[in-house]
Amino acid sequence: MTAPAPRENPFLLGHAAAEAVIEDVIRAGRIHHAWLLTGPEGVGKATLAYRFARRLLAGPQAVSSANDPASPVFRRVAAGTHADLLTIEREWDDKRRRLRSEIVVDSARDVADFLRLTPAEGGWRIVVVDGAEHLNRNAANALLKVLEEPPPRAVLLLVSASPGRLLPTIRSRCRGLRLGELGPADMERVLARCLPDMDPAERAALAALSSAPGRALALAQEQGVEVAALVADVLRATPNVPLLRTHEVADKLARSDAGFAAFMDLLRDAISAAVRNAARGQADAGQQRLTGLRPLAEWGDLWHALTRLQDDTERFNLDKRHAIVLSLDLLNSP
Numbered sequence: 001m002t003a004p005a006p007r008e009n010p011f012l013l014g015h016a017a018a019e020a021v022i023e024d025v026i027r028a029g030r031i032h033h034a035w036l037l038t039g040p041e042g043v044g045k046a047t048l049a050y051r052f053a054r055r056l057l058a059g060p061q062a063v064s065s066a067n068d069p070a071s072p073v074f075r076r077v078a079a080g081t082h083a084d085l086l087t088i089e090r091e092w093d094d095k096r097r098r099l100r101s102e103i104v105v106d107s108a109r110d111v112a113d114f115l116r117l118t119p120a121e122g123g124w125r126i127v128v129v130d131g132a133e134h135l136n137r138n139a140a141n142a143l144l145k146v147l148e149e150p151p152p153r154a155v156l157l158l159v160s161a162s163p164g165r166l167l168p169t170i171r172s173r174c175r176g177l178r179l180g181e182l183g184p185a186d187m188e189r190v191l192a193r194c195l196p197d198m199d200p201a202e203r204a205a206l207a208a209l210s211s212a213p214g215r216a217l218a219l220a221q222e223q224g225v226e227v228a229a230l231v232a233d234v235l236r237a238t239p240n241v242p243l244l245r246t247h248e249v250a251d252k253l254a255r256s257d258a259g260f261a262a263f264m265d266l267l268r269d270a271i272s273a274a275v276r277n278a279a280r281g282q283a284d285a286g287q288q289r290l291t292g293l294r295p296l297a298e299w300g301d302l303w304h305a306l307t308r309l310q311d312d313t314e315r316f317n318l319d320k321r322h323a324i325v326l327s328l329d330l331l332n333s334p
Helices: 016-028 045-058 071-081 105-116 136-150 168-170 184-194 200-209 213-221 224-238 242-255 257-281 285-291 298-316 321-331
Strands: 034-038 085-088 124-128 154-160 173-180
Touching: 016 034, 016 045, 016 173, 034 045, 045 124, 045 154, 045 213, 045 257, 085 105, 105 124, 105 136, 105 224, 136 154, 136 168, 154 321, 184 200, 200 224, 213 257, 224 257, 224 285, 224 321, 242 257, 242 285, 242 321, 257 285, 257 298, 257 321
Parallel strands: 034 154, 034 173, 085 124, 124 154
Antiparallel strands: none
């Protein structure tokens, strides 16, 4: 079992404070026209956005029923058929069999056209922009025009794991609501619910890799525990990862998009955790050895180089095996 899509998900844990903010502004009648929901990838931002949308669409008296899967509003939102809700997100590229890299201007123009309409059910018109950091420049400018002159009884919910990539003028027109990582108890409850047949020790290992449920569940599908062991093995051998071992790792991981993405994500996560802990004086022995190989600032440069390499490889469908070899060469380089 895996977590349902955000629009279909009635289950959200660990974000009671954010939900309380939403409920307070609804009850007080002080609903800002634009919200920016931020936090780590997979932490529940889009799930919260749809909970917010259902709460508004269900009306002021529907506090308990808005997120009941049996309610008509929930069913229509889950099916994508509610007339007063529009979702904007990256579209699927059939040719490359993956999501497109950007949200394009035509999608953003749909927002303005949608919000010009009178609410079909006499209440609110709501737009969810999922992955708002992927708006290209023209799309961002088109959305900004809507934010500058919002129509009445309209709410835009922007969901972003990388809000720094949004135009400052977009951010400044939104009320921010940040979701933090889940604590161990909430992570255990989420993973036990979504992965009931998994060995508890393996669930605990997944939870240790990520405090964001969506990320942990993605890692479960990508053999994340096994990939994390590969990352740890590589970092223990740095800066002397043998050439033969480099090619073995590349051959193993390049067979799937999921394996490549998991390895690169976990490698960068391990580097950032080591640098962060070293800067705070909290590094363990392995992190101390690793960060002692070069100045901390150079680790930052390496992290950015690995990020660019992963982004370019995924965006332009480049050779993943070659990208892994290059990544390990960067680790070995002084």
